[in-house]
Amino acid sequence: MSLSVITASRLRDGAIVWLTDGQTWSTRFAEALCLAEDAVAQGLEAAHAAERAQLVVGAYQVAVGETPSGVLPVSVRERIRATGPSVRPDFAYARAGE
Numbered sequence: 001m002s003l004s005v006i007t008a009s010r011l012r013d014g015a016i017v018w019l020t021d022g023q024t025w026s027t028r029f030a031e032a033l034c035l036a037e038d039a040v041a042q043g044l045e046a047a048h049a050a051e052r053a054q055l056v057v058g059a060y061q062v063a064v065g066e067t068p069s070g071v072l073p074v075s076v077r078e079r080i081r082a083t084g085p086s087v088r089p090d091f092a093y094a095r096a097g098e
Contacts, residue, residue: 006040008056
């Protein structure tokens with residue numbers, strides 16, 4: 001079974017945000033709602049409603065998978081968006097799995 005999360009950029013400040021269980025947005029990847037394939041359309045619908053309300057922009061689905069550190073995005077690009085820059089550990093966000 002494949003899992004996904006929904007991400008976007010918050011319009012107020014451009015922060016990377018993740019759709020949560022309460023259909024709110026969090027800057028913490030650990031709070032992202034993991035969606036099974038059959039629930040992705042509903043998550044995207046909630047994200048597009050937030051776009052129409054001008055809360056976020058550019059919402060899209062991100063594939064995630066299990067790692068020894070917990071659930072993380074599959075692609076390198078999305079892991080960097082979730083955890084912070086790879087070249088400056090001091091700029092990293094709080095650990096994504098926390």
